[in-house]
Amino acid sequence: xxxxxxxxxxxxxxxxxxxxxxxxxxxxxxxxxxxxxxxxxxxxxxxxxxxxxxxxxxxxxxxxxxxxxxxxxxxxxxxxxxxxxxxxxxxxxxxxxxxxxxxxxxxxxxxxxxxxxxxxxxxxxxxxxxxxxxxxxxxxxxxxxxxxxxxxxxxxxxxxxxxxxxxxxxxxxxxxxxxxxxxxxxxxxxxxxxxxxxxxxxxxxxxxxxxxxxxxxxxxxxxxxxxxxxxxxxxxxxxxxxxxxxxxxxxxxxxxxxxxxxxxxxxxxxxxxxxxxxxxxxxxxxxxxxxxxxxxxxxxxxxxxxxxxxxxxxxxxxxxxxxxxxxxxxxxxxxxxxx
Amino acid sequence: xxxxxxxxxxxxxxxxxxxxxxxxxxxxxxxxxxxxxxxxxxxxxxxxxxxxxxxxxxxxxxxxxxxxxxxxxxxxxxxxxxxxxxxxxxxxxxxxxxxxxxxxxxxxxxxxxxxxxxxxxxxxxxxxxxxxxxxxxxxxxxxxxxxxxxxxxxxxxxxxxxxxxxxxxxxxxxxxxxxxxxxxxxxxxxxxxxxxxxxxxxxxxxxxxxxxxxxxxxxxxxxxxxxxxxxxxxxxxxxxxxxxxxxxxxxxxxxxxxxxxxxxxxxxxxxxxxxxxxxxxxxxxxxxxxxxxxxxxxxxxxxxxxxxxxxxxxxxxxxxxxxxxxxxxxxxxxxxxxxxxxxxxxxxxxxxxxxxxxxxxxxxxxxxxxxxxxxxxxxxxxxxxxxxxxxxxxxxxxxxxxxxxxxxxxxxxxxxxxxxxxxxxxxxxxxxxxxxxxxxxxxxxxxxxxxxxxxxxxxxxxxxxxxxxxxxxxxxxxxxx
Numbered sequence: 001x002x003x004x005x006x007x008x009x010x011x012x013x014x015x016x017x018x019x020x021x022x023x024x025x026x027x028x029x030x031x032x033x034x035x036x037x038x039x040x041x042x043x044x045x046x047x048x049x050x051x052x053x054x055x056x057x058x059x060x061x062x063x064x065x066x067x068x069x070x071x072x073x074x075x076x077x078x079x080x081x082x083x084x085x086x087x088x089x090x091x092x093x094x095x096x097x098x099x100x101x102x103x104x105x106x107x108x109x110x111x112x113x114x115x116x117x118x119x120x121x122x123x124x125x126x127x128x129x130x131x132x133x134x135x136x137x138x139x140x141x142x143x144x145x146x147x148x149x150x151x152x153x154x155x156x157x158x159x160x161x162x163x164x165x166x167x168x169x170x171x172x173x174x175x176x177x178x179x180x181x182x183x184x185x186x187x188x189x190x191x192x193x194x195x196x197x198x199x200x201x202x203x204x205x206x207x208x209x210x211x212x213x214x215x216x217x218x219x220x221x222x223x224x225x226x227x228x229x230x231x232x233x234x235x236x237x238x239x240x241x242x243x244x245x246x247x248x249x250x251x252x253x254x255x256x257x258x259x260x261x262x263x264x265x266x267x268x269x270x271x272x273x274x275x276x277x278x279x280x281x282x283x284x285x286x287x288x289x290x291x292x293x294x295x296x297x298x299x300x301x302x303x304x305x306x307x308x309x310x311x312x313x314x315x316x317x318x319x320x321x322x323x324x325x326x327x328x329x330x331x332x333x334x335x336x337x338x339x
Numbered sequence: 340x341x342x343x344x345x346x347x348x349x350x351x352x353x354x355x356x357x358x359x360x361x362x363x364x365x366x367x368x369x370x371x372x373x374x375x376x377x378x379x380x381x382x383x384x385x386x387x388x389x390x391x392x393x394x395x396x397x398x399x400x401x402x403x404x405x406x407x408x409x410x411x412x413x414x415x416x417x418x419x420x421x422x423x424x425x426x427x428x429x430x431x432x433x434x435x436x437x438x439x440x441x442x443x444x445x446x447x448x449x450x451x452x453x454x455x456x457x458x459x460x461x462x463x464x465x466x467x468x469x470x471x472x473x474x475x476x477x478x479x480x481x482x483x484x485x486x487x488x489x490x491x492x493x494x495x496x497x498x499x500x501x502x503x504x505x506x507x508x509x510x511x512x513x514x515x516x517x518x519x520x521x522x523x524x525x526x527x528x529x530x531x532x533x534x535x536x537x538x539x540x541x542x543x544x545x546x547x548x549x550x551x552x553x554x555x556x557x558x559x560x561x562x563x564x565x566x567x568x569x570x571x572x573x574x575x576x577x578x579x580x581x582x583x584x585x586x587x588x589x590x591x592x593x594x595x596x597x598x599x600x601x602x603x604x605x606x607x608x609x610x611x612x613x614x615x616x617x618x619x620x621x622x623x624x625x626x627x628x629x630x631x632x633x634x635x636x637x638x639x640x641x642x643x644x645x646x647x648x649x650x651x652x653x654x655x656x657x658x659x660x661x662x663x664x665x666x667x668x669x670x671x672x673x674x675x676x677x678x679x680x681x682x683x684x685x686x687x688x689x690x691x692x693x694x695x696x697x698x699x700x701x702x703x704x705x706x707x708x709x710x711x712x713x714x715x716x717x718x719x720x721x722x723x724x725x726x727x728x729x730x731x732x733x734x735x736x737x738x739x740x741x742x743x744x745x746x747x748x749x750x751x752x753x754x755x756x757x758x759x760x761x762x763x764x765x766x767x768x769x770x771x772x773x774x775x776x777x778x779x780x781x782x783x784x785x786x787x788x789x790x791x792x793x794x795x796x797x798x799x800x801x802x803x804x805x806x807x808x809x810x811x812x813x814x815x816x817x818x819x820x
Contacts, residue, residue: 010791010794014798015798017791018798018799021795021802022802025803026806029806030806195805195806198806201810201811256746257563259565260565260566260745300745300746300747301746302746305748307749309555310555310559310750
């Protein structure tokens with residue numbers, strides 16, 4: 001009996017020490033910020049503020065969440081430009097000061113030829129795809145005023161008239177994140193969170209996918225033009241309410257065919273209807289795909305993918321963020337329409 | 340169920356517990372050792388068939404049929420050696436030929452003669468068929484040669500052919516190595532579990548962390564060879580060489596570990612093959628059980644090197660071509676076999692010409708250069724092995740030799756794998772030198788799990804496997820054989 005107790009004690013002690021070691025390793029390898037749900041806000045959740053984060057599962061990202069719960073190098077109370085979007089904008093795959101919103105701010109401040117001393121606030125949160133951006137944009141005027149620009153990141157044209165029509169009323173948020181005790185325990189230990197992700201992936205669940213909506217190849221729905229026009233009106237009026245100009249920043253997934261040619265997803269009736277609705281409703285439409293393709297042709301570098309994934313797939317990398325920042329800067333910087 | 344699945348974990352724990360209950364004192368008092376040994380064998384045979392049936396229950400009937408053929412033919416050799424030997428070899432070959440090669444040969448025939456709508460069968464390829472048909476044949480052949488007596492117990496023969504740790508992807512176990520173990524009343528033991536679990540974990544690390552993560556990059560390279568730069572193509576091919584080594588040797592390690600937990604020993608199947616100084620040594624270190632099988636049951640019966648130089652080279656080529664074809668019903672595998680056969684012939688020619696005997700050692704610098712060239716050649720051959728067609732193989736080779744422009748992608752897992760394999764190889768070389776081994780021998784880095792330190796390191800190792808394991812779908816490469 002004594003022997004059994006001794007062996008059990010050794011096993012438990014070894015387990016505890018091993019768990020501690022693994023959690024320390026995970027502080028560097030995989031320690032994403034802890035999510036906190038919120039209601040009646042421009043994103044359905046934010047992160048625990050002023051916390052260090054790291055993520056080496058895809059890319060090599062690290063940084064600090066700002067005082068308001070978003071991925072910004074510094075806390076900015078009254079920004080001039082806000083950027084909303086998905087995990088591409090959230091950019092947990094690159095260093096905190098390498099995402100396109102931070103780069104855009106540096107480009108604007110470095111340009112001394114015009115009054116571009118703007119601050120840019122990144123409100124990107126994983127899962128905030130086009131649908132959720134549209135649904136939540138109405139809350140931005142409640143938190144920000146005297147904005148210059150609201151930039152909405154779109155990756156792949158949302159092509160479902162039915163789901164877009166549901167995006168027009170504002171979203172209160174669901175408060176889904178505050179689940180039971182196991183979830184709360186998991187949130188405290190990075191290694192357990194990593195295991196949770198792994199188990200979900202092994203079960204076939206796609207975690208925080210960066211894939212755009214895949215339904216833009218379907219037969220054109222005649223209702224789409226009307227619905228997207230209403231969507232753009234909502235975007236415009238939300239921006240106008242805080243004195244801002246709305247900008248849609250569209251980035252198309254690109255891939256290379258077996259013969260080495262570039263493929264991009266920015267054509268077809270849905271794309272054209274989307275662009276027209278932007279133009280008709282005073283929403284600036286920036287398509288960065290041309291820059292992506294041009295850059296690839298000159299350097300063979302993809303804007304997506306990292307050294308621990310395959311090139312051209314997954315989230316925006318440093319190259320992609322840099323190209324987007326330059327494209328936006330060209331439009332709203334000294335060469336473009338600065339107010 | 341694969342070894343890396345939760346289903347297998349539950350299955351294995353149940354089997355181990357069912358075996359281990361015979362160690363309980365009140366059970367030992369109630370039943371004789373002979374009865375308990377029979378019970379353990381029955382548990383394993385049933386477990387073997389459940390394991391195999393998990394893929395497709397129809398496969399079990401095929402395996403049972405081949406087991407029955409081997410059993411009957413080995414016993415019948417006493418009455419009519421020629422007849423039963425023929426049946427015992429032809430039927431497994433026929434089964435293999437129909438399930439694996441029928442469509443390949445009919446399609447190739449139709450392509451050559453321009454025949455359209457040629458008959459083809461919709462056949463599922465049973466998992467592991469290449470392995471257990473070879474085992475079935477080798478048993479009958481060994482009995483016919485007097486290497487071991489015909490086994491009277493059908494259960495023992497069934498156990499040998501269907502033993503689940505090595506059933507679907509090897510190693511190919513010889514009857515003379517395994518059947519005697521069945522007579523020894525082996526069982527689960529603490530020592531077996533202590534070593535077996537660690538060997539199993541080591542295999543899982545190779546498979547889930549290294550091989551599967553490399554597959555992400557390798558698959559992309561071979562699917563889009565024109566996209567990548569020459570350097571990235573080279574890295575892709577090197578990554579594949581490590582992927583296939585870790586996938587296959589990882590599975591063999593898991594098979595060895597699982598068998599050890601149950602009280603059985605399987606022979607080493609890989610021994611640091613990329614440290615080989617020539618192609619002949621490579622085949623003594625890579626898939627050792629297959630190369631031994633081919634040598635014993637194909638090369639030597641063809642005459643080996645006993646019928647003159649020309650015949651030796653022909654026998655080598657036939658053996659390697661058939662060895663290539665064994666891996667898969669595709670002409671790329673045949674070309675892979677031809678290349679290895681040609682290399683073996685050239686090496687034999689060279690060794691004879693310069694007078695290098697079997698015990699030739701060479702200088703350190705010479706051995707390093709030889710090892711590098713051997714590895715480079717093996718990697719070149721892997722291009723054909725991996726490519727889905729000659730077109731793809733050509734695109735990869737052309738891209739490398741023209742050093743084409745394209746996306747430069749230095750995949751981080753490739754660097755990690757290269758460093759890990761290098762460290763393990765150097766460690767094996769140091770240990771081999773320390774123990775005075777003539778050639779470098781691989782070893783399992785087992786810890787002492789009775790100490791807190793050993794247990795902690797093992798738990799951290801398992802935790803790292805769970806953290807870094809690739810969680811997409813990636814069956815073992817050799818399952819398709």
